[in-house]
Amino acid sequence: MEYMDMYKKWLEFDEDTRKELEGLDEKEIMERFYKELEFGTGGLRGIIGAGTNRMNVYTVRKATQGLANYIKKQGIENPSVAIAYDSRLYSDRFAKEAALILNANGIKTYMYKELRPTPMLSFAVRNLKSTAGIVITASHNPKQYNGYKVYWSDGGQVTEEHAEGILKEITSIDYSDIKTMEFDKAVDLGLFNYIDDEVEKDYVELVKGLTVNWDVVERVKDTLKVIYTPLHGTGNKPVRRVLEEIGYKNVYVVKEQENPDPNFSTVKYPNPEEHEVFTRAIEMAKELEADLIIGTDPDCDRVGVVVKNKEGEYVVLTGNQTGALLTHYILENLKATGKMPENGVVIKTIVTTEMARKIAESFDVEIMDVLTGFKYIGEKIKEFEEKKDRKFIFGFEESYGYLAGDFVRDKDGVIASMLICEMAGFYKLKGMSLYEGLMSLYEKYGYFVEDLKSVTLEGIEGSQRIKEIMEMLRMEPPRDIAGIKVKEVKDYLKGIGDLPKSNVVQIILEDESIITARPSGTEPKIKFYFAVKGKDNAEAKDKVKRIKDEFLKHVKL
Template identity: 55%
Template sequence: MDYMQRYGEWLESGYFDEATKEELRGIAGDEKEIQERFYRDLEFGTGGLRGILGAGTNRMNIYTVRKATQGLANYILAQGGNAAARGVAIAYDSRRMSPEFADESIRVLAANGIKGYVFESLRHVAILSYAVRKFHCIAGIVITASHNPPEYNGYKVYWEDGAQVAEPRDVEIIEEVLKVEKYDDVKSISKEEAVARGLYVVIDESVDDEYIAELKKLLIDPAVVAKEADDFSIVYTPLHGSGNIPVRRILQEIGFKNVHIVKEQELPDGNFPTVDYPNPEDIKAFALALELGKKVEADVIMATDPDADRLGVLARNKAGEFIALNGNNIGVLLLDYILGRKKELGQLPANGAVVETIVSTNMAKTVARHYGVELFEVLTGFKYIGEKIKEFEATGSHQYLFGFEESYGCLIGTHARDKDAIVAVMGVAELAAYYKAKGMTLYEALVSLYEKYGYYKETLQSITLKGIEGVAQIQRIMDSFRSNPPKELAGSVVEEFKDYDADRVLDLKTGDSAPTGLPKSNVLYFEIEGDAWCCVRPSGTEPKVKFYFGVKGSDMEDADAKAAALEGAVMEIVNGIIG
């Protein structure tokens, strides 16, 4: 069936509601728009669904959400035993249609005899992860598109360990979703019937209390917080998302008294009216927070994204100006503080371990070596860090201490199995107070780490290629780098080429090859002489191809120059591919 036939089916079928049909009638003369909405089904990938809100098979709407949930329900039922009775926990953030998608999901599950637990209002990602394990659920769902623009929403699936589904389960769930071909094959019942059958359970606030109590146990040095709390000033913005209540609560309960909230961005709003892009990785999202930070002379400014799994930070330099810290900066500061303070206090375990993704800074390896702690690398995506925690607990081989990825996400502790901006806020506030007690700002602390471990610098370039043509261009870029790996970049020799999809590490000097030791993934990685590297991968959630770069310099200026040269060399190749 082609896209025009699908379009006609949605207009004519009695299954789709009148509001959906009215929206579709409004694009009747726009064949390109019809094609974009109907040329395929919205892909249920390894992380679930993510797409633009609207009517159509290639859009996020109640029908695509129902269909995905029916596939998940079929998979859960196929597990047998008490899987259905164990149920599924569901959370949602502040995006448009998030409450509706959560309600649709739990009613489809209930129609299939599967118990559902849903939070009574918006919540952040980590507390869903926590709830899955607390209620011994078989799975979890989070309705969110994280930091994407306002027109997006999404649907992420978790498994019983509280982490996003990983191999092979992710592929198995995808297969079940694909088997649900007809929208009217989806089962659903009313909320009233689901409640009456005991299959629709609302999660009360006691779970929030337990979650916050777990976070407070992770405070390393309460004394340093108590010493600095009276004079330490924090500005925080939830960017209209789910972080407002839990962030304010944890900071208050550990003792910080001067916490200033950006009022214009305090309340949940899926239109994100004060920002173009609710992403703490984007400095423009900090405009109002920066204004308030200057006014109240804040020591640190922090922002979380809509589902509060990512944290962005601004810190003062010697001149008193606010400097944006990137995800690697935040990760390394937390890593050094956690390992260093635990060692000082005699709390560093002999089998301690930290985990980072392959596109995160090499500086973490140097820090871990300094403290004699083993560092593990995993593929991009926090589910792989969650998987590592599960492995450590199952084998008893290591004690997890900290994990992070360059995209502004980290996890202190094991209360959750996904990145948690609430515990990250607590950690950054504690370490910033620690350095203030030593007469240093957080940015000066970062500079001191460069002086100690080396001047590492990482950059990221993303190229957005939308629509059908964009999919083909992204494939062409990946094919070109895969079949013709560069032997030299910016005057430096490429020593090793890793193709994770082919499970091959190729030594470009000797021609020897070996397996990567990690799951297959469409990722290409180039090790370059002088502790430099480059990585290329398509985004799993957006129409983008991402290029990651890392270098090590003799000083900051040298690192900046090396990073710019490496980035320029790769972008020149890319421009030659796409024209």
């Protein structure tokens, strides 16, 4: 159906939709209707609004009907789906709508009573032995966005196989095929259920059990000063509960950012990668002379860390820096306490710092690379569990996602917040800040510096430009960059090792610097990752800047 025909059809859906769509110019109509919002392993994500290429009640209903059809075709006895949602606009409504679609299809649902972090949805799927899970979130995207992520029975995001099967079902149905049910009826029939508080209690106990060195906690719990901001999201209650139950006495919350707010009114983007989101937290830290600032994104799967450098300035650590610190802290203390597992493994993504490899190797621990996306780390944990040949220790990605333990199969901001506080305490006992701890790791393992350029290219033209860039890098890659020869070009679409095929191109330079180009699967973006190593911090920073600047000129951005 042409986009204008679909537009006319949507005008008849309901009064609010009609009012929103009337009066749009043709370009806007085309943007909203030229395609369906794409469903992949990351689920759906898009701008909130009316249209097939937007997040709204109708796209959520259609996706859920497709999921229901897919689940029913698996022949699973008594299927069920766990559901969670974040603080974004319409998240609670989308979650309830999804539940009632599933209920109308004879599938039981278990929904959290109020907003909860994405990792707690992963845990609930496993704890309740559900067939699948849904979380309504757009993670750290701007306030205009919302999203719909699907998890499978292992608690991990759906793999390509499941995503393709669900997508096939979604594309085969019309809006008139969607079944739904009245809430009261769904409750009376026992189809709609709220998740019991015991599930959260079980989760909290398991999180606390991941403490690496209780002696450290006991010695610093009365003195360590922590500023925490949930950035108007889901982390507030679970993060504070875990830290309080462990015994930390001085955790201070940024009041202006404590409560859920779909407008994220104190920040431009609710992203802990951005220094600006910590403005209020830094003011508090200065007043209270805090040791550490931590901030979680709206669905609390990512964590940002702010520490004071030698000049007394507060700096936001990168995801690579925090991940390297955690990798070293966990391995060092597992070894010191005699808890290091045999056949233990650290997992990172292909765009995550190579410093982690050096650290793991120094402890004789295996390190694995997976594709970008935490679902691939979750897949490896499942594989280890089934084969019983390895033990997962820790996994992380450069985009501020970390995980220890195997009871959650996605990055977890609650677990990470707890471990970061413990780690800060460990260095405090040595008379060091986390920043000084990082500098000591650089001295030991080398000065690894990474950078990222994320380019947003929206609409039809943007999509085409992204395709052109990737094609050019495959067919006509540069011969040298910043005076350093290109040694190898890896095209992950052809398959590299045992990794799944993926639309990623990686350029390896003769000095082992790495440039990676990867279009986002959920946003209209292409990302370029740069990773270098230098003899000192200044040289590494200069090198990464030169490589980045010249490469971006090469791709005309």
